[in-house]
Amino acid sequence: MSRNRKPLTLGEKLRIIEEAEKRNGATKASIARNLNIPESSLKTILAKKDSILLNAAKFGLNRKAAKDGKYAAMEKALVEWLRQARSSGIAVDGAILKEKAETVALRCGIDDFKASNGWLDRFKKRSGVVYSRCCGESAQLQPLDAGVIKCMKQKYRKFLVQRRLAGMERKQLDKKLSVLDAMHYIASAWDAVTPETIANPFRHCGFNRSGACSTSEAAVPVVDEPEFGSLELPGSFADYVGADDDVAVCSEVSLDDIIETVRPDTAGTSDEEEMDDAAEASASVPTYTDVLCYVDHIRRFACARDEISNLLPDVAAIERKLMRRGWANSQKKIADFFKR
Template sequence: MTTIKRKALSLQEKIEILKVFDEKSQTTNQTQLAAELQLPVSTLRTILKNRVEIKEKYRLGGVQRKKQKIGKFDKLEKVLVEWLHQARALKLPISGPIICEKARKIAESLHITDFNASNGWIDRFKNRNGIVYRQISGESETVAQQDVDTWMATLPELLQNYEPRDIFNADEFGLFFKLMPNKSYVFKGETCHGGKANKERLTVLACANSDGSEKLRLLVIGKAKNPRCFKNVRSLPVTYDAQSRAWMTGIRFIDWLKAVDNHFQIKCRRIILFIDNCPAHPKGVELKNIKLVYLPPNATSKLQPMDQGIIKVLKQGYRTRLIHRYLREMEDPDSKRPLTVHDAILNIAAAWEAIKPETIQNCFKKAGFRNNVVDVVLEEEGEPLILQGFPGYSSIDDNVAPYEIQSIEDLIENVNNTQKEALSDNDEDEDESTPILSNTQALSAVNDLRRYVASLNQSEDALQKLNYIENVVIANASFNQTKISDYFK
């Protein structure tokens, strides 16, 4: 039997081995695959065992490095790499002295006293993380029209191998979720980089395809990991995450990307996803079923479908629901209670579900995605009538940023992944928990709704959905072994 000699493998070679394994693991065992790749079986098993670490090192750079040696100041370097990702996204000039100065500040924040940002250290750091210096173009970033024209010329080629259902756009926006119409003047023009407004905000990520047939589950980021209003809540219509300032960060965005990638792997679909260039959208993320395309910087207001009206309509739907709540509380003061994160989630999810496919098609078309969207005449979405009585209310948080330029302390917190689960200040006035109706109360509410819906035109579909809800309530009552006599108390 021929013995296969061990050899040092670069990070790139290990990534290729993982790709081959993923492709052939269903039909080939590890021994056969090792022989095919001319590797010792033990080497293959070690690579598979360290899959996560290898992919993370690959994401951060250094693909030709063979030994994945961890530096003495590993945490410091991880924070520094995250800062470099952010600086790169902002197109900041980077040099050796700048990196050394930033490293010293990080060491000070981490209370590291024996760190020396020497030339030898920075050379090793650059090699470990695949960092090279490149000259930044001196052309003005304000010249966006040329970028737009170039993009429009190349877009058809990007789309030619994808059906409309497989072309997606995702974007985040900030939301003052507690802001009622009678208080909107307080936050007008607020960009929300702190202060009171920051305590009443959420970040929402929306993603949809170009024919409007698929709106992915919203990602909502709040400040508290487990707010009190989540007590007794067993399911949410969105994906919820928490960050101490309710910002989108690079780490969270990568987690979302990989979850979406896994979703489409299961469906055996390959999609193309367009996103904007921002510090919260790191580059170099390895994905299997998603082709990730970054829109030209400084031109996303013209080129991003979400910015052509999808987010606007979503926020209008949310605000409309808050106005109805506000009017109800005026008529019935006893029904008034603090608006919670859970209330906001239910309302934003309902508004997302209500967006019509035609609205999404129109916005993709306005962004230049014409060749892949059904060529129909689409009407412009107008502002709902009820919002017209509150000028500026639906657009009050248009300037709210969904991310921020993170400080060293923020980056350390992200790397440590020690987000506090304690309630933040904005939760202090929330109810202890979301009130739960009894089965009797739920059935009574369904019957009230049925009588109301029956008085409307074209109510058959709504009545069928109410019947479904009634069946769910009855099934839950049976599961909990509720006695029939309880319904007559």
Template sequence: MTTIKRKALSLQEKIEILKVFDEKSQTTNQTQLAAELQLPVSTLRTILKNRVEIKEKYRLGGVQRKKQKIGKFDKLEKVLVEWLHQARALKLPISGPIICEKARKIAESLHITDFNASNGWINRFKNRNGIVYRQISGESETVAQQDVDTWMATLPELLQNYEPRDIFNADEFGLFFKLMPNKSYVFKGETCHGGKANKERLTVLACANSDGSEKLRLLVIGKAKNPRCFKNVRSLPVTYDAQSRAWMTGIRFIDWLKAVDDHFQIKCRRIILFIDNCPAHPKGVELKNIKLVYLPPNATSKLQPMDQGIIKVLKQGYRTRLIHRYLQEMEDPDSKRPLTVHDAILNIAAAWEAIKPETIQNCFKKAGFRNNVVDVVLEEEGEPLILQGFPGYSSIDDNVAPYEIQSIEDLIENVNNTQKEALSDNDEDEDESTPVLSNAQALSAVNDLRRYVASLNQSEDALQKLNYIENLVIANASFNQTKISDYFK
């Protein structure tokens, strides 16, 4: 028996082997195909096992390189690669001289004195990291159709071992939570780097699965760790975190990822989670029950389900509730009080709860997740009637950056895995504390709601929920040993 020697294969050769396998897999077994290709069977099986990663590397470039060489300035290059990811996520045009200048600054920060950003170095750096220059044509938001087509061809392989309920997408967005229509044109197109707009913003992370059966608890990031409006509040319908500018950061995203990973580990479920390449989404996070997949850069407008309408509908639901709140205050001036972060959290959570599974299914399908979602009719979500009189209002903060732009020093700390962000117990905001109703007032409100709901069609479920709330109020009254006379005050 002839022994076939092992040899190093380039990425291009591995791609060709995968093509041959796809053509002949129905008629030829792996042993026969390995012999035909003059490969050890173990090599063929390894290539097949890693086919998704191989295709992704091929898509990113560097097809002829057989082994990844480590440069002399490995740490510098790692920091530079992270900076490039951040720059491209922000859709900034990058040139060779810009890369060299940034490399020199990183070298200075790392106290490297013998670094020379020569043409030879930059060529080797590009080859090591699969970096290619492309001419930017048209708008910076333009999506390369070739990247979309390549991704669409790869997607079925990524999804083949997952049920629709185990396929998730997550994305963040900025929210001007106090913004009313009469202020909308003040902030139109701004990216919110300071001033009043920044003071009235939140960052929200939403995550849902492809069949719409599971919408994970929203992550809401505000400025203050303990806002005054949280006084007297013992439970929230979201996960709340704080950052001095209300931005998502790499540390917070990793914390969220690990919490979700623990959640599915307890449920003994393995999921696949698709996220974009924004600077706040670090790579290399070790997870047990989540397979993390990064969407192609600059293509999320077509390939990310959240961007196909889920976030849009969520914002519409929030702003519909905001307008109703102000209309109610016009009718009842005595009920008027400042909108707080707590109010915003309750409204955004209610809007998230109201999104229909069909809406989420449609958005996943529109993003190309066709083989793993139930067959639904694609219908565009119409804008709520109350918002139609305010063009652009529901999308006014679409350009708000939800993540932190990291400096070179931050990127170096990330590479060193020593970044620790101190979060102050910031309680200096303008929110008022949340007023607490007495048990008697709460029961009166429940009874008023019950009478209103009973006048509506198909209200049985809502009435049952009101019964649950009433029982909760009564149980709380019993726990606090409320006297019966308190109900007549």
């Protein structure tokens, strides 16, 4: 008796891929028997792994057929508009979404579109849109807003102050902070946030097994940094940390601009983005010899300062790794000496 064909969702296909990767040493036949699917279906799913991953991210896990709707460009513009509205804290219900969909359709030159309830249900499934009750909008119920982000920003700003002071001591004006430099400082700031700092705001928001909730744990006060006073800038370090609290982190894009970006003939990167990438790539990379000299400078500096002499083992470990890597890159084979 032949098995009844059952279309699998993208989520089910992902679980099959995960199960097959877990049982890497097993045969495909045994994996297929364990998953109760034909072996041919398993081979097809594994062969199309990359496309399944892309389609799952694009259409959601509940979709079976990875196909765009009849009004793909219009729906893509609607999703971008909805994402922007939710980022601005605007609640959008079904009635507003249907009204906006008809407006977008007219802007796209679609005259036969009707935003029915059936279309709305299919659109939500295709786009992964979920309606839920808006709650927890205040910082008192948002653990990240209650202190974690503030603490990370404080440490990030401290790194910037230290960088500025180091430049002043060298009597060199600081160059413009690149995106890569900012990413390194943000990563260092996040590494400096302690687990206790992350746990306290969650306790304040009610994630506490004991049931006790201390309001004093939630607030993360900004510790005044004496180094900030050396810059002779107006205001306090707390003002510096919160200087961009109310700054918009993204610009509001008009509906016409959103529609223009989803048109197939306007896809591509802008010249400004390409110029930024070229500027980042043009930064000079130090040579292997230069890096070894820098390590030697750090060692001599650590030897001269008792308060950081404990860094000497770390410096030695870095030097050993660099020398092994450099020796591996420069080591020649015996055949290299007998080239014609």
